[in-house]
Amino acid sequence: MRRLFWVALGATLGALVFRKLSRAAQKLTPQGVAGSIGAGLSELGYSLREFAADIREAMSSQEAALRAAAGLDSGSVSSLSPGGAEAAAGAVAPGPAGDVAAAVSPTADRPAAGAPERRAFDDRPSADA
Incomplete structure (x- = not known):
């Protein structure tokens, strides 16, 4: 009996x-390796x-929060937009006018028509002096 x-x-x-052992050997055959790679x-x-789905979800929730904070969806003005608290309180935000418009004008740094052009390191005296 023993x-x-x-x-x-x-x-x-x-x-x-x-x-x-036969399962391990089968995994080392070309078909077994291909199956393992395919599964991986x-x-x-x-x-x-x-x-990607998690990233899209987080991105859309963050965009919604930013749009709500900026007031883009509701039509209201928040403190993140230009003129935020003043505009929300009914104050008029300053706009570009007068000297400000000339200062930001793309032609503000150009010489007047007919004036001689001055270069950055020109040591000649200007006609204004």
Whole structure:
């Protein structure tokens, strides 16, 4: 009876070891490697799609918060927009007029028509002096 027990135990362990080794060997064949790579790439693609969905969701919620803070969706003026608190209180925000318009004019730094052009490091006296 003892011998039968040890023979059955040895046969069972031998079959289990053989199955494990044949599975490991199958994974090392070209088909096994291709299957492993395919499964890994499939999982990577799924993870990237999930990541992109999370990024889009966070981006849209952040954009909505920024638009609400800037008052772009509601039509109201918030403190983040130009003239924020004053405009919200009914005050008129200053606009470019007069000297301010001349200062920001693209032609403000050009000489008047007919005046000689002066260069940056010109040491000649100007006609105005």
